[in-house]
Amino acid sequence: MGMTITVIKNMLKKPATIKYPKKKSDISKNYRGRIVVDREKCIGCYLCQIHCPTGAIVVDPKDKKAYVDIGRCIFCSLCAEVCPVKCIHFTNEYEKVSKDKEKLKRQ
């Protein structure tokens, strides 16, 4: 019987569903979304490439700057920690999906 009361109480409440594509959900300030490399500051020290668990971040030997393959990134923020000039940071953007795999590479 206690269950019935709980259920009816919940029916009268506003639904907990987040209607995602119509209404964007709130994301905290700390959320690790898109990874951004500030290539002005990047010195091409290869530390991020060595430490990356999945090999998502690679330093291009031509211009000595780091590029990220978002399709491989696991958002662990280790590259941001090891970077000596702190040129890697995360934004709040969480819609990173693309139908084209090539678009995700080199960001």
Add this chain to the structure above:
Amino acid sequence: MSCSEEKNMIEFIVTFLLVFVALLFAGFHRKLLARLHNRTGPPVIQPFYDTLKLFSKKKENYENPIFNAVPYVSIIASFAILFIVSSALVGESFDFDYNFIVLGYLFILLDTFYIFGAVASRSPFAIHSGVRELLLMLGYKTTFLMVMSLFFAKTGVVSLGTYSIEFGFLQVPFASILLVLVGFAVMKVTPFDVVNAETEISAGLFAEYYGDHLALLKITEFIKDLSFGLVAGLLLFGKIWALPAAFGFVIFYTLMEATSPRYCTFKAVKVFIIVAILAFIDLFLLV
């Protein structure tokens, strides 16, 4: 156009309208359950989308003729049920004497067809589900027949249509309670939905069906649910209140579904055997 032909036309139209009502009925059930879960849930017309999607799927040839025939036979049986119900509501062409017995048998027949299809499909889940359905039928189908006869034996009427004209509100209270209990098994509501227990035997009786065959079976299920609700509403509250009563039943059953987990198979069978015994005692007292 003579008067009877006109009436026949109305019956035909009502029957086909009731098919749409059946789908809406299922949508209403889903929406209500979602609201009880504190979700938004699918739109009420979601069953239409689902069936259309199923019809549009690729067709393949099946080997077993019984397996292939079951969806078509069962949809015919379900339409027969719907004709009887709608003629009891608006007309009289199918309102022959003792049609309630035919109705009861048609309900039994539908589930028997499902079991045939399930066994023919050779899936262990479907066969197991068929065994459960057979066990459960022992209890609730016999009760269903007995309860139907109780209604008519106590009032002395011989057909659904005349019953609904002559009698109204809760004529036979004890049999009404039994009918509501039987509804748990017919509508497959959680404490007694052992036949299509998703987490135990996946899709149950329809485990191997897909595409248009599954769509036909789904429509059959929807029609069966609606016609049971209409029959119960008719017997309990009279002709005018049949459709609102059917929606009332769906609200009641959904509330039960939301608050109770599933019984073990044998427990459910035991409950229905007790119900059957009660119905039998009531029938015996009448004689």
Add this chain to the structure above:
Amino acid sequence: MHRTMFPIGPQHPSLKEPIFLKLYVEGTVIEKAEFDLGYAHRGVEEKMENKEIDTTLHAVQRTCGICSQCHSLAFLNAVEPMGQIRIPKRVALQRMVIAELERIHSHMLWSGVMMHEMGLETLFMYYMREREKILDVFDELTGNRVHHSADLIGTMKMNFSEEDIEMISKTFDSMKDKLEDYRRSVEGHDVIRDRCIGKGKITRADAVKYGLVGPVARASGISYDVRVNAPYLGYQFVKVNPVVRTEGDVHARTLVRLDETFESMRIVEEACSKIPKSKVPKYPVKRIFHGQGAGRVEAPRGENFHFVKIDMAKTKRVKIRTPTVANLVMYPKVLQGADITDAPVIVMSMDPCISCMERVAVIKKGKTEVWSSHELFRGKKHD
């Protein structure tokens, strides 16, 4: 009667992860049960060979999607003593808060799935709704909802601020009443009691013999909890009261987990109040060059064990033993004699986490093979 094989898995609505349970049934009673693994082998350990220690730390968390912090803690427990790194109190308590929050959300997930197995979708939805709040807390605290990636060797990536701690207590306040209400429903509901009491019984003797761990063992009357028996991290500052029941059936396992949720909430609140004002140390605390060691922690499902060998500042070998390995061996015994109706409930009551535990996959058609430890080491079979 004819004996048939009733398959549960690799894909089945009651299973969330791939495991193939072969139930040999006569009628509806299970005569014999077997299970087959190897559907989700991912080669996690191989991926961690010859990697930087920090890299391995972040990769090792990806072993499990639900208890990722426990894997990182077990790894750190193994690695940090090698370099004589003593973690400050703030780091210890912060790590503990995350681990305990993880236990709460893992147990809530399990409770929901358990109710789904029994056919009570309503409580599944309610538990998942409440669990979402914990994930939001993770989002705020660490930046990631599932794989937190909050730890580094000897330190952490973030300092919990006053607002963070306030948010945790606010979330708990909004959850507690509801969780207590649900617990009452689960404990007192007639049909749930009918489905759970006396089903899947594991006696104390069996639990000792098969070496069960975690809530499954605690429901059978064994008071074994790594947090109590070998305190690590901040568990020396905060006392843990292990939840022990003696019935050993599905109902006891359910209640142990539900009670542990409340216990973890108390631990989190106490730990939050004890976090000191000092900041966490700056990132490269100390480099570790050589050594090997083992670490163990109490994951939501039981004892989680890691063996780590480090050579030339790189991890040479990481051996992971998840709690499910210990609990899975009980399936054939506990399923024997049960009804098919109860099979999903019993399977789920052990809280299996299949893809975390799959370590070796020997794929060969039709034959079962036994590999000796030497052959496993060499990586190929003697002819």
